[in-house]
Each structure stands twice: as structure tokens, then as C-alpha cells.
Amino acid sequence: MDHEPDAVSLFAAQTRPLCDLSDSSFPAVLYGWKDEGLTLQSDATHYGFVQRGRAVLKLGGHDFQLTPGMYFSAAGECRLEGSGSGFVASRIGYRGLFQLGGPIEATGRLRYIDGCSDTLLISPAVKGDPCLNLLHIPPHTRQTAHTHPTVRFGIIVGGQGVCRSPNQDLALQPGDIFSIRPEGIHSFNTTHDSLLVIAWHPDSDCGPTHGDHPMINRTVIDGVSAAQRQRNQDASCTPAESRS
Structure with a gap:
């Protein structure tokens, strides 16, 4: 009988690739880094988080x-240097926007399941693009077992907890880096401490589109938003016109 692969893999911070999914539907690589330089490839957008210490992001002749x-x-292509540690999720074949943010807040701003909360730290530039999230799990939480349609990469930022899956219970400590395979059943659980997690998604099912974003929605022409005018025009087109 075949053994079902573990839903969740846990890694200690070290400077190397930890999970290589470059041949998947959403090509991505998970890296750790700790107290030494990490060079990141040119054909990807890199999403990173500093867990401990200080780091320098070298990009395009600038030091951040x-x-x-x-x-x-x-x-x-960019490089992380310094006496710190954290993780990087690289989305291969995708060119995203340059963004810096932080420090993170103690809880999320959006409701999530079972009393948890979430903040979208780096939003999809366009619907379908990757995103970076902050997840807060309060004390005494028994999260409902669930799955995600695509991989999740992340790091434990603070607190204590346990990640449960059908094959194992994994104790979670600050600095632990993780990957959750697509459709892997899991849940995050806490006792006396809360748990703070950074989670990266390689895709999204919400976000701005060409016909639905703040600029076009809030542009009003003769009392009608430009977005609605475009929808009206699209609806009035014949099939032949819509293909032209």
C-alpha cells in the first residue's frame, strides 16, 4: 500500500534551497537563509521575510x-547579505513589483476561519498573481482541518503551536520554515500562546482586473463609472464584434 506523502514539511533555517517545485504548474523554490549570503535567480520574483537580525537586500545597484x-x-537577480535569518519564496517565470514593508503587526486585519485573522502584506498586482500573508492564530485555537489548492511556503514568526496533518503532529517554534503541499490536509493549533505565521501563495483568486480596479471604478463619465460603461459596451457587442 502506497504511503501518502506528508502534507507539511518543516525546515530549520539554513542558507540553501529547501523545496524545489520548479517543474510544477506554479514554478517556485523555497529558500532559507541564515548568517550568510544568498543569491537569487534572475528569472523569478522573490518574496522574503526577515525573522531575526539584520539583512541587506542588494538589487540593481542599491542596498536596502x-x-x-x-x-x-x-x-x-538580487542578493541577501547580513547576520540575519529568514525565508524566501521565489516564483519562477513571473515578474512582480518591487515592494518593502514592515514591521508586521501583532494580529491580522481580516477575519479568517476559527477566530484567526489575516493581513495581505503583498497583494496580487493583478488577479491570479502571488501574494504574501500574515496569519494570526489566537491562544486555545483548534483550527478546522482544511486544504489549499496550491502550495504554501512560510515561516513561523512568533509564539508556539502545533501543525496537525493525517500522518504527523509538528511542534512549531519561531524560525521554523515550512511548506504545505497542494491539497494537503492540515490545521494550526495553539494552547496558551498565540501563533504568528507568514504564508506565501503562488497564485490568487482575487485582485484587480482590467475591468475592475479602483482607478477605472472611480472614474465617472456622465454619471456612470468607466468600468460600468465598458461592461455596457461589451454586453452590446455582437459575437463577431467581440472577436475583432
């Missing part, structure tokens, strides 16, 4: 100083 709790996305 990073402190604990800061996060970034950077497209193309």
Missing part, C-alpha cells in the same frame, strides 16, 4: 536595509 519583521518582493 532590512530589520526583523520586514518583508519584500523583488524581481530579477
